[in-house]
Amino acid sequence: MALQIFATDPDARPKPKPELDFSNDHTFSLRAGMVVNKKPISLPAWRVVTGDPAVADAVAQLLGGSAEEFDPTKEMNLHVLTDSSSVEIVLAGSNAIEDKLILWGRVGPVHECDGVNFLSPPERKGEPCGCPKLMTERKELARQGIGPAPSINISFRLAHDYELGKGKLISSAWSLAEVIHEVKDALDQVDGEALCRLSLEHVSFVNKAGEKVDFRKPVIEVLGSYNDAIAEGR
Template identity: 45%
Template sequence: MLLSLRIYETDPDAKPRPRNPFVDDVVGRVSAGMMQGRRPVALSTFRFCSDDPAVTDRVAELYGGTPEDYDENTSHVITDAVTVDAIVDGPDALRSSLILFGPSGPIHHCDGVEFLEPPEDRGTPCGCPPSLRERKDLARSGRGPKPHIELRFRLHDDPELGYFVLRTSSWSTVAELPAAQDTLEEINGPAKVRLVMEHVEYTTKAGRAVSYHYPALTVIGAA
């Protein structure tokens, strides 16, 4: 008879989670913003974070900026780069969903039509409104989920440095997902993707000037 430990039967919360290859071997994270205290700050260039200062040092060599300690465990660099070319392994490198976070984690996680979590609700209608405008309004009010987009990639300029994950909650990036996903599916293998910090300016009908940046992504072709 096979003998095995049963210690997690009495404390299931302590059971280690299965390895997630999407993020477990990632050397750094990329974003279009950061937190200063409790206040989110938008950036006009790409920001890289890593637990390894050697990674941010190399990123600074490639894209400019000055590496700094962000906290006791993390180094970061706000680069000078508005464009970063990346290599992805295939269509699974791009993930997207809608998430509403509560104090202790996600309280609503869906694909816009059906729940993704919790497991017992997966595949059932999520109840989100059909129109994009209503979805945005609910998200802005804190009563609806926001986009949660992740792209796992290596730097085209230094693939050996390792994998990075870009995360964004931009609705503008959402608009580019169908074309990017379709092209990645067609290539169905390693592909080159161009990341651009896109600048948007316009004036509303009420006369209010709006200006912001978001990470745009375009699939260039097979890598």
């Protein structure tokens, strides 16, 4: 017999965790992995997700691969498994990157901070968040599901198809979180929009248990001014 604890009070039923919204003014998203047989896997090249067939076809021509429908129940129902592990993008300054730490609860974030102070709720913004000082401790709490993990949102355009519209990358990689301040500092040194290279870098090592670990981490390299690159014909 199933539990009937919400039968008399349906409004008390927990709401599902909201899906990340790639709509608004974003026409596609860039992803480093996908779920296969209910298991997340890392991909050797970028995966592009969109709901627009024209965008999917344009991405396939630019980065390789072909457009496929992967989930007809979703608005963003098309993806392209590209052949490219590196892509040149355009960032409109450091404001194009939003970086923070989030611990999700049943109905939304229960802890949102910058690593030192709370970012929400409004009444607690600016107060010490209580996160550990050491990175190893932060990662362990996040691994256990009791501490916040990185949430890095990057809004960009493709350098070689600028008019295709805005793309979005959301990353939870600690490796990117540890250096994202350097990327933002480099962007602040560029006058106007910046030409950048976004790559998936292969990492392989043997852990303490003697097991081989393979994964790919996102890496952002700021190349310089996008306007200068256009003027030089790059």
